[in-house]
Amino acid sequence: MDPNSPAVAPPSRRSFLRGAVTVASGMSAAVAALSPLKELDSSDLPTLDAFLQKHYLELGPGEMQAALERIRNEVQKRWDVDPVVRDVRPREGVEFVYALNLSRCIGCRRCVHACVAENNQSRAPELQYIRVLEMPLGTTDVERGNHHYDHATVPDALHYYMPVQCHQCANPPCVKVCPVEATWQESDGITVIDYDWCIGCRYCEAACPYWARRFNYAQPEIPAEELNPEMSYLSNRPRPVGVVEKCTFCLHRVREGKMPACLEACPVGARKFGNVLDPESEVARILREKRVFVLKEDVGTLPRFFYYFDERYPRPADEEDAALGQETAK
Amino acid sequence: MKEYGRFLFRCFRVSFAGDWRYQAWMTFLPVVALLGLNAYAKQLVHGLGVTGMSDQVSWGLYIANFTFLVGMAAAAVMLVIPVYIYKNRELHDLVIFGELLAVAAIFMCLAFVTVDLGRPDRFTHLLRRFNFPISMLTWDVIVLNGYLLLNLHICGYLVYCAYRRRTPSRAFYIPFVFTAIVWAVSIHTVTAFLYVGLGGRPFWNSAIIAPRFLASAFAAGPAFLLVTLWIVDRYTDYVVPPKAFQTLKSIVTLALIINMFLLVCEVFTEFYTDSAHGVSARYLFFGLHGKNALVPWIWSAIALNTGALVLLVTPLSRRPGLLNLACLMLIVGIWIEKGMGLIVPAFIPSPLGELVEYAPTLEETLVCLGIWAFGLGVYTVLVRITIPVLSGRLTIDRLYSPDYTRKVPVKLEHHPDTAGSHP
Numbered sequence: 001m002d003p004n005s006p007a008v009a010p011p012s013r014r015s016f017l018r019g020a021v022t023v024a025s026g027m028s029a030a031v032a033a034l035s036p037l038k039e040l041d042s043s044d045l046p047t048l049d050a051f052l053q054k055h056y057l058e059l060g061p062g063e064m065q066a067a068l069e070r071i072r073n074e075v076q077k078r079w080d081v082d083p084v085v086r087d088v089r090p091r092e093g094v095e096f097v098y099a100l101n102l103s104r105c106i107g108c109r110r111c112v113h114a115c116v117a118e119n120n121q122s123r124a125p126e127l128q129y130i131r132v133l134e135m136p137l138g139t140t141d142v143e144r145g146n147h148h149y150d151h152a153t154v155p156d157a158l159h160y161y162m163p164v165q166c167h168q169c170a171n172p173p174c175v176k177v178c179p180v181e182a183t184w185q186e187s188d189g190i191t192v193i194d195y196d197w198c199i200g201c202r203y204c205e206a207a208c209p210y211w212a213r214r215f216n217y218a219q220p221e222i223p224a225e226e227l228n229p230e231m232s233y234l235s236n237r238p239r240p241v242g243v244v245e246k247c248t249f250c251l252h253r254v255r256e257g258k259m260p261a262c263l264e265a266c267p268v269g270a271r272k273f274g275n276v277l278d279p280e281s282e283v284a285r286i287l288r289e290k291r292v293f294v295l296k297e298d299v300g301t302l303p304r305f306f307y308y309f310d311e312r313y314p315r316p317a318d319e320e321d322a323a324l325g326q327e328t329a330k
Numbered sequence: 331m332k333e334y335g336r337f338l339f340r341c342f343r344v345s346f347a348g349d350w351r352y353q354a355w356m357t358f359l360p361v362v363a364l365l366g367l368n369a370y371a372k373q374l375v376h377g378l379g380v381t382g383m384s385d386q387v388s389w390g391l392y393i394a395n396f397t398f399l400v401g402m403a404a405a406a407v408m409l410v411i412p413v414y415i416y417k418n419r420e421l422h423d424l425v426i427f428g429e430l431l432a433v434a435a436i437f438m439c440l441a442f443v444t445v446d447l448g449r450p451d452r453f454t455h456l457l458r459r460f461n462f463p464i465s466m467l468t469w470d471v472i473v474l475n476g477y478l479l480l481n482l483h484i485c486g487y488l489v490y491c492a493y494r495r496r497t498p499s500r501a502f503y504i505p506f507v508f509t510a511i512v513w514a515v516s517i518h519t520v521t522a523f524l525y526v527g528l529g530g531r532p533f534w535n536s537a538i539i540a541p542r543f544l545a546s547a548f549a550a551g552p553a554f555l556l557v558t559l560w561i562v563d564r565y566t567d568y569v570v571p572p573k574a575f576q577t578l579k580s581i582v583t584l585a586l587i588i589n590m591f592l593l594v595c596e597v598f599t600e601f602y603t604d605s606a607h608g609v610s611a612r613y614l615f616f617g618l619h620g621k622n623a624l625v626p627w628i629w630s631a632i633a634l635n636t637g638a639l640v641l642l643v644t645p646l647s648r649r650p651g652l653l654n655l656a657c658l659m660l661i662v663g664i665w666i667e668k669g670m671g672l673i674v675p676a677f678i679p680s681p682l683g684e685l686v687e688y689a690p691t692l693e694e695t696l697v698c699l700g701i702w703a704f705g706l707g708v709y710t711v712l713v714r715i716t717i718p719v720l721s722g723r724l725t726i727d728r729l730y731s732p733d734y735t736r737k738v739p740v741k742l743e744h745h746p747d748t749a750g751s752h753p
Contacts, residue, residue, distance in 0.1 A: 019346075022346075026360065029360075029361075029364050030364060030367070032364075032368075033364040033365070033367040033368040033371065034367065034368070034371050035368075035371070036368065036371040036372045036374075036375050037371050037374065037375060039375045040374075040375055044375075046451060051451070054458075055455075055458070055459050125379065127385075131682060133682065133683075141606065141683075142681075142682050142683040143606065143609060143679060143683030144683070145682070145683055147682070147683075147684045164682055173528065173529060173530060176464050176465065177465050177466065177467065177527075177528075178461055178465055179456060179460070179461050179465045179467035179468045179471065180452075180455040180456055180458075180459050180460070180461060181459045181460075181461045182455070197452070197455055197459070198448075198449065198452075199447050199448070199449045199450075199452045199453060199455055199456070200378075200447050200448020200449040200452075201443075201446065201447055201448070201467065202388045202389065202446075202448070203465070203467055203524075205385065205388040206388060206389060206528060206531065206676075206677075207528050207530060207531075208530055208681065209529060209530025209531075209681050210530075210681060210682070211385070211386075211680050211681045211682045211684075213385075214385050215378070215385060215388060215448065216377065216448070217377050217378050217379035217381075217383070217384070217385075218376060218377040218379040219377060240449075241377045241448070242377055242378065242447075242448030242449045243448060243449060244448075296530075296681075299529040299530055300529060301529075301530075
């Protein structure tokens with residue numbers, strides 16, 4: 001066509017047909033491209049209630065009841081199990097702290113299994129909050145630890161064992177980075193996630209210096225007979241695909257005076273837990289009296305998860321200590 | 331308003347018209363985009379487990395491409411600065427090509443973050459609870475969308491004025507142009523701060539990342555523009571002033587030199603210190619405990635960038651073929667440097683010292699290619715529309731004719747003042 005022709009011809013039949021064929025084939029190709037979506041079951045899709053649900057901190061009492069009821073129905077439908085789903089709130093005057101005795105831990109991983117069972121973690125793909133490192137004697141550098149040790153028996157004489165889980169930092173980098181405030185620190189120091197609010201960007205996973213967060217890369221699978229029916233909104237209720245989860249110090253247990261599942265499973269008493277604001281508590285005493293350290297102190301996260309060693313030899317008398325200190329100062 | 335609708339409709343029709351190369355390209359791109367859409371549909375059904383990402387390496391190709399494209403978008407201003415700050419009027423119209431690139435690149439960025447989300451169905455949560463100003467990701471949401479609007483306004487306004495044959499009113503776009511210049515620096519700085527601010531990732535936790543981002547972007551973006559303008563100059567009737575290529579080439583060369591210098595600074599710090607912080611860098615450059623998936627990537631990036639630099643600083647690049655080759659080499663080199671060289675190694679080893687490697691899966695790769703095809707398609711269409719408008723052949727008072735792609739037989743006696751013809 002001459003570009004300077006004085007009139008524009010209306011679309012010819014040929015060009016119209018060509019356009020129509022192009023549009024039709026484009027549309028059908030797009031539909032074909034989207035065909036995998038047919039595999040989606042209606043139960044996989046978020047319900048309207050879930051879609052419209054508010055952020056945990058904005059839910060009124062009635063709305064919270066509705067949300068708990070919805071979760072109960074979803075669990076019933078999927079597993080045919082009748083769960084108790086509650087919203088367990090923090091108590092006043094409590095700040096939880098964990099202390100782990102490295103002199104005692106034998107690396108049996110019973111804590112890992114107890115945690116998986118208690119917190120309804122996905123069995124396929126496998127997801128665990130606790131990672132036990134087998135450390136060579138003479139270092140605390142995690143990069144020298146073995147994550148996948150597999151001896152017939154533990155402990156191995158040339159190693160010690162260091163379990164790592166969420167450190168419930170007082171200055172948590174994961175909370176800072178979340179773009180939608182889906183994760184926050186509660187008044188008792190436990191950092192929680194609203195699984196119905198998380199958008200799954202995994203920025204918190206990138207931010208955590210302790211590798212404490214896990215993402216649901218697939219729909220979590222848990223056998224119905226292994227499902228723990230005692231559930232709470234912010235901790236162990238089953239998680240949907242595409243969201244992040246983490247250790248909550250078993251908040252549904254500890255906020256009601258029980259101990260975390262990992263602690264109860266420990267056969268050697270290496271795990272200690274309690275309210276650090278109570279000076280009589282075991283953890284308060286450990287922090288006062290033991291040789292305590294935290295992992296990666298230099299990153300400034302102020303963990304509430306402390307490691308300590310039992311002293312294996314008598315301490316020099318306090319006066320000698322003081323004298324020695326003055327000597328060195330000179 | 332009605333006139334504007336007619337303008338859009340004409341643009342829509344123009345976007346379908348072109349010679350066989352254009353038709354082939356615009357068939358190829360949607361095919362790839364649909365393959366990507368198909369892979370993304372699978373990811374929606376099965377979750378992000380179809381990608382190569384894991385709890386250890388929790389960001390991969392998606393975020394790598396996102397980072398690279400933020401740079402491309404930011405680099406659009408490298409054409410704006412010579413025009414508006416150094417008053418280089420000759421290149422005035424070319425600014426639009428840079429800003430169109432920014433628009434297409436931001437579309438790709440937004441697509442890449444969306445496919446990286448585990449729950450894209452919940453993106454409205456961003457509007458309902460926005461962790462601003464604490465989370466750097468919220469800053470990124472603001473600056474990227476703001477930059478998109480700025481550029482849409484600037485090039486939309488200029489192109490529409492050209493279409494209406496009106497002189498653009500300076501008050502309507504000059505303030506936005508200067509805002510966009512500052513804003514461009516901000517988008518890449520904020521994106522760098524996403525990574526730099528994480529104390530738990532020593533490989534990223536370095537002040538040099540933001541300047542390096544800018545330097546590499548200011549090499550890759552203008553290089554991409556240079557190739558685009560060369561294609562425009564060669565295959566359409568739009569004449570690109572030779573000075574444009576000169577300007578772009580010097581920008582690319584200078585930025586590439588600065589980028590290589592910053593890389594040397596970083597490598598020296600990591601390796602000479604020999605501290606535990608350098609362990610990701612050791613993995614990246616030499617492998618660790620027999621695992622070395624990223625080693626071929628980073629060395630090919632360095633080889634490509636060095637090769638491009640050699641071509642650029644020697645007289646070899648006076649030949650357009652070699653100049654384009656140098657540009658393509660450094661685009662690929664910088665793409666690798668940002669992805670396999672910067673995003674992925676920060677996750678290896680994990681913060682607990684576990685060495686889990688990352689390799690993208692077929693689905694993940696297809697999604698990435700699909701988004702690239704989509705973005706290049708957007709850019710192609712935008713350029714396709716802009717060229718006849720700028721050369722005065724798609725204007726309000728000209729009767730519509732879709733057939734002005736070929737440069738030779740076109741006669742322009744009606745409006746010789748506005749049209750360009752190829753020498």
